[in-house]
Amino acid sequence: MYPTRADEEHYRTRRTDQQIDHSFTPPCQAACPLRMDVREYVDLVAQGRIMEALQIIRNGNPFPSICAYVCTHPCEEECRRSQVDKPVAIRAIKRFAVEFGGDRMVQAEAQTTQPEKVAIVGSGPAGMACAYYLRKLGYPATIFEAHTELGGMLRAGIPQYRLPRHILDTEVQRLNQMGVEIRTNTKVVSLDLLFELGYKAIFITIGAHQSLRMGIEGEESPGVIDGATFLREVNLGLKPSLGRRVAVVGGGNVAIDAARTTARLGTNKVNILYRRSREEMPADQSEVELALEEGIEFVFLVTPIRIQRKNGRLNVTCIRMELGEPDAGGRRQPVPIAGSEFNMELDTLISAIGQAPQTPGDFNVRIGKGSTIQVDPVTLNTNRPGIFAGGDAVTGPATVTQALAAGRLAAYRINDYLKHHYPLPVREERDTLKGELLPETIEAIRKIGRIEPPVLSPETRAKDFQTTEMVYDWETATNEARRCLRCGMGAEILFQDKCASCLNCIKVCPYHVPYIDATGTIQIPPEQCQACGVCVAECPAKAIVLRKPYDRRSIDEELEHIQKSKTEAKSKPLIIGFCCQYGLFGTGTLANLWRRASGGIWIAPVLCVAKVEAEHILRAFEMGAEGVFIAGCGEQCSRENTTYWVRQRVAKVRRTLAQIGLEPERLQTFFPDSDKEPAEELDKFAGKISELCLAAAMTQEVKS
Amino acid sequence: MIVAEQKPIEEIRQIIAPYGRVLILGCGTCVTVCNAGGEREVSFMHHALNVAESRSGNNTHDFSEYTVKRQCDYEFLDALADKVNDVDAILSLGCGIGVQALVERFPDLPVLPGVNTSFMGMSREWGVWDERCAACGECRLEETGGICPITRCTKGILNGPCAGTKNGKCEANNDMDCAWILIYNRLERLGQLDKMRRYYPARNFRAIPRPKRIVSKANIETGEGDG
Numbered sequence: 001m002y003p004t005r006a007d008e009e010h011y012r013t014r015r016t017d018q019q020i021d022h023s024f025t026p027p028c029q030a031a032c033p034l035r036m037d038v039r040e041y042v043d044l045v046a047q048g049r050i051m052e053a054l055q056i057i058r059n060g061n062p063f064p065s066i067c068a069y070v071c072t073h074p075c076e077e078e079c080r081r082s083q084v085d086k087p088v089a090i091r092a093i094k095r096f097a098v099e100f101g102g103d104r105m106v107q108a109e110a111q112t113t114q115p116e117k118v119a120i121v122g123s124g125p126a127g128m129a130c131a132y133y134l135r136k137l138g139y140p141a142t143i144f145e146a147h148t149e150l151g152g153m154l155r156a157g158i159p160q161y162r163l164p165r166h167i168l169d170t171e172v173q174r175l176n177q178m179g180v181e182i183r184t185n186t187k188v189v190s191l192d193l194l195f196e197l198g199y200k201a202i203f204i205t206i207g208a209h210q211s212l213r214m215g216i217e218g219e220e221s222p223g224v225i226d227g228a229t230f231l232r233e234v235n236l237g238l239k240p241s242l243g244r245r246v247a248v249v250g251g252g253n254v255a256i257d258a259a260r261t262t263a264r265l266g267t268n269k270v271n272i273l274y275r276r277s278r279e280e281m282p283a284d285q286s287e288v289e290l291a292l293e294e295g296i297e298f299v300f301l302v303t304p305i306r307i308q309r310k311n312g313r314l315n316v317t318c319i320r321m322e323l324g325e326p327d328a329g330g331r332r333q334p335v336p337i338a339g340s341e342f343n344m345e346l347d348t349l350i351s352a353i354g355q356a357p358q359t360p361g362d363f364n365v366r367i368g369k370g371s372t373i374q375v376d377p378v379t380l381n382t383n384r385p386g387i388f389a390g391g392d393a394v395t396g397p398a399t400v401t402q403a404l405a406a407g408r409l410a411a412y413r414i415n416d417y418l419k420h421h422y423p424l425p426v427r428e429e430r431d432t433l434k435g436e437l438l439p440e441t442i443e444a445i446r447k448i449g450r451i452e453p454p455v456l457s458p459e460t461r462a463k464d465f466q467t468t469e470m471v472y473d474w475e476t477a478t479n480e481a482r483r484c485l486r487c488g489m490g491a492e493i494l495f496q497d498k499c500a501s502c503l504n505c506i507k508v509c510p511y512h513v514p515y516i517d518a519t520g521t522i523q524i525p526p527e528q529c530q531a532c533g534v535c536v537a538e539c540p541a542k543a544i545v546l547r548k549p550y551d552r553r554s555i556d557e558e559l560e561h562i563q564k565s566k567t568e569a570k571s572k573p574l575i576i577g578f579c580c581q582y583g584l585f586g587t588g589t590l591a592n593l594w595r596r597a598s599g600g601i602w603i604a605p606v607l608c609v610a611k612v613e614a615e616h617i618l619r620a621f622e623m624g625a626e627g628v629f630i631a632g633c634g635e636q637c638s639r640e641n642t643t644y645w646v647r648q649r650v651a652k653v654r655r656t657l658a659q660i661g662l663e664p665e666r667l668q669t670f671f672p673d674s675d676k677e678p679a680e681e682l683d684k685f686a687g688k689i690s691e692l693c694l695a696a697a698m699t700q701e702v703k704s
Numbered sequence: 705m706i707v708a709e710q711k712p713i714e715e716i717r718q719i720i721a722p723y724g725r726v727l728i729l730g731c732g733t734c735v736t737v738c739n740a741g742g743e744r745e746v747s748f749m750h751h752a753l754n755v756a757e758s759r760s761g762n763n764t765h766d767f768s769e770y771t772v773k774r775q776c777d778y779e780f781l782d783a784l785a786d787k788v789n790d791v792d793a794i795l796s797l798g799c800g801i802g803v804q805a806l807v808e809r810f811p812d813l814p815v816l817p818g819v820n821t822s823f824m825g826m827s828r829e830w831g832v833w834d835e836r837c838a839a840c841g842e843c844r845l846e847e848t849g850g851i852c853p854i855t856r857c858t859k860g861i862l863n864g865p866c867a868g869t870k871n872g873k874c875e876a877n878n879d880m881d882c883a884w885i886l887i888y889n890r891l892e893r894l895g896q897l898d899k900m901r902r903y904y905p906a907r908n909f910r911a912i913p914r915p916k917r918i919v920s921k922a923n924i925e926t927g928e929g930d931g
Contacts, residue, residue, distance in 0.1 A: 497773075502737035507830040540742035541732060541771075615744070618751035622758065648831075656748075659713040660756040 023548040024433035024488030024526055028075035028090060033405035036060040038075050038090055039486060045093050046481035047581040054101030057094060062132040062404065063171045065103050066154065068095035069163045072284055072399045080487050083437045086450035088483050096477040104170060110178040113138030116200035116418045121188045124152020125400045126205040126391030128175060129407025135178040137415050143180060146187040152207050156232040159261045160465040190362050191387060201386045201414045204373060208392035210358040214351050218307030223314045227258040227352025234261050243347020247271040249304060250352035251281040256288060258350045259296045263462050270296045275303040275321050275334040293458040307349065314346040357393040370396050380413050388414055433488035435527030444511040446640055451480050482582055482638045489548040490529025491536055493522060498543040505535035505544060510640035532639040533611040555616050558604040563623050572600030573626035573693045575686060578612045580632045581605045601686065610642035614649040617667065627666045627689035634671030643671060663692055706734040706799045707833045708741065708819040713752055719816045723793035724764060730771035731798035738833055740819050741797025743771040775802025781809045788813055841916060847899055849890035856883035862904040
């Protein structure tokens with residue numbers, strides 16, 4: 001703080017500046033169609049604060065338990081940890097938070113505050129999300145569903161082993177609780193009729209259930225079935241007889257689902273025929289991996305060209321392909337190799353080469369490419385006023401998350417329409433963090449292997465429709481969450497005028513991130529910074545802050561809290577401990593310290609001990625602490641050099657304590673690297689402090 | 705850059721003993737860079753003195769803290785004008801220049817030094833500083849390959865090395881490089897070893913009066929710059 005003319009006001013602004021979140025949107029959040037605050041909930045899981053993590057998840061996602069099973073996790077594709085080793089297992093962490101955080105117990109409540117009724121045609125993820133948010137906004141919403149149960153593709157398309165039906169039922173139940181009117185077995189044929197019934201706005205979300213045809217000879221033969229119909233039949237409880245030898249045509253997720261479902265129905269041999277190679281497959285790679293483990297054989301660069309039915313079996317003629325020039329989408333086009341035809345004997349052929357929406361003509365909405373409904377991308381309005389559309393019906397087959405996002409957007413846009421918000425209010429968004437990690441940064445980042453959630457063995461899981469993937473245990477989940485690089489939260493020189501260009505930040509950074517630019521100014525590039533906080537605590541001018549000020553209460557606030565709540569226990573000396581909240585330590589050892597801590601021990605939780613400054617330690621003594629300890633993860637810390645900097649600060653404070661006449665032993669560090677039991681060590685420490693206090697009191701006595 | 709070192713707390717406590725309300729004043733320039741008197745050290749000192757006060761049982765002091773951009777210019781000190789009204793003394797964590805600038809700016813207020821201004825030097829690595837210049841006022845670095853024998857030789861001799869050099873180290877301290885060996889190696893590298901053969905006459909310390917003053921402006925009143 002330097003003086004200026006408007007000194008006091010300047011000082012106040014400075015204080016508030018420090019509290020403002022300057023962080024960038026991390027790439028994971030930017031990649032999520034729902035813009036989930038991934039960094040935040042992963043961080044909370046890393047601290048073992050699962051309930052709060054679930055709260056963050058529920059803020060951004062109406063049906064987190066569904067996403068926890070079936071999300072295609074575009075966030076993991078963008079995760080910058082993949083530049084170091086492998087991306088953080090975000091979906092699995094979410095599943096952990098949802099299951100352990102008690103999502104089932106969450107009660108959804110809504111009150112009707114708006115008079116306008118809204119109709120939702122279709123009950124897939126988009127329709128359900130739209131209903132959820134419309135109810136949150138206070139509108140009476142009605143879902144019309146042609147089938148007997150809600151869920152759309154979630155129920156008819158996704159196999160049970162990927163999404164257990166009780167999860168879906170819970171979410172439907174919750175919609176019910178919120179007062180969504182649900183009309184199943186009701187096929188909407190005319191939208192005008194809905195308007196006549198008093199609905200003021202309609203959201204069409206009829207999905208894309210119509211399978212595309214292969215367009216080859218014999219496609220109509222018995223024994224040839226399309227993927228969507230097949231999955232619908234199985235998922236709605238039928239058991240189609242498929243014979244012993246089945247092939248699935250296609251390379252998307254539906255093809256994989258169909259093949260894995262087929263395998264579970266007791267078929268001897270299942271092949272997937274795909275006309276390109278594995279690299280071009282649009283299906284999720286992890287799903288492909290699981291299918292391979294379950295014994296499904298992939299035949300690449302092959303496509304069927306003719307089907308003949310003989311003696312109750314199918315004789316399918318296929319042709320081999322080679323990859324030619326890339327098309328407009330960048331995928332290499334398959335080209336048939338002349339004369340490479342061969343025959344396959346099959347009982348059933350499932351074609352899963354894509355799906356399209358099938359919109360009733362009476363809806364009178366404009367249909368575009370691929371039979372999709374055309375909408376304004378901003379308002380989701382169709383060509384008819386008051387009629388909105390979203391989900392697969394607009395985009396063509398897409399992911400659950402995209403549909404949820406479309407449903408949520410539709411709810412807000414319907415609100416804007418009904419309330420005549422024009423022009424649409426502009427929402428300011430944070431900048432997204434851009435830029436790759438530099439090789440030298442990557443080298444300095446501690447490599448921690450990704451832990452996949454346990455999966456049932458292929459033999460066990462291929463027998464029935466049980467969920468194949470299991471949940472992390474507590475320890476694994478926190479450890480996996482600790483791998484997050486906390487992108488965009490890094491340090492910044494907030495007060496350039498205070499910066500004395502001392503270069504301490506450059507010298508102390510474990511990742512060699514700060515640099516001097518051409519003008520001689522120190523820069524801390526946000527896309528490299530790992531937010532460890534070492535430079536923040538070492539900057540002699542206090543010019544550096546973290547872009548996201550505090551993950552929880554600041555250390556000063558924690559100390560104030562202790563100050564307020566500590567009782568004057570005369571018999572026990574006050575001991576204050578700064579304890580890391582991350583990972584194992586947060587949930588394991590620290591919990592032990594808490595439990596076994598005898599009276600008089602207060603713990604200031606910190607997010608990494610590297611953020612504990614020398615002043616914080618002194619402040620604890622100032623508050624009357626007879627002993628202070630710092631407990632960190634030591635070598636298990638996911639950041640570099642944190643222990644070193646803690647020891648530096650401890651040494652500095654100990655020197656000062658000695659000058660003041662306090663025994664340096666009153667300040668202690670605990671790292672779990674030593675083979676000693678931390679809780680026992682703490683007990684010993686408490687004993688030592690008691691002795692020191694007693695000795696000091698006796699000296700005092702003698703003196704007086 | 706000026707390098708300073710914080711005085712031990714005991715000494716500071718003795719210095720401030722007669723005064724009740726003490727403003728701990730940091731400086732945002734050299735002493736910030738050498739981790740002796742920047743905003744962080746000011747706050748560290750503040751907490752440390754508070755701890756010492758409460759432990760000794762005589763809470764007679766009232767501390768406040770502040771940091772200016774540079775203590776050695778009156779202009780930066782102006783903003784302190786209303787802050788010093790309710791203090792009995794300023795404990796300056798600036799260098800000796802800062803203390804004296806404060807004294808001149810606030811003639812009625814005791815200004816106490818909180819650091820020992822040690823030398824002019826540079827940072828070797830984090831937390832380590834080395835002296836490089838003695839500000840002798842007659843720089844001869846050109847003759848010694850850019851290595852200063854005045855500061856870096858324990859004896860400060862101009863015609864070294866002396867007989868106390870051993871394996872390139874100084875007899876006074878085995879960890880310390882002999883400046884004259886450094887000079888020799890450097891001159892050899894530059895191909896200027898002949899400079900070693902020259903004799904440098906002893907410096908005339910009497911010729912360097914103190915306090916020094918440099919006047920770079922022209923004296924217009926006496927006619928300088930006329931015509």
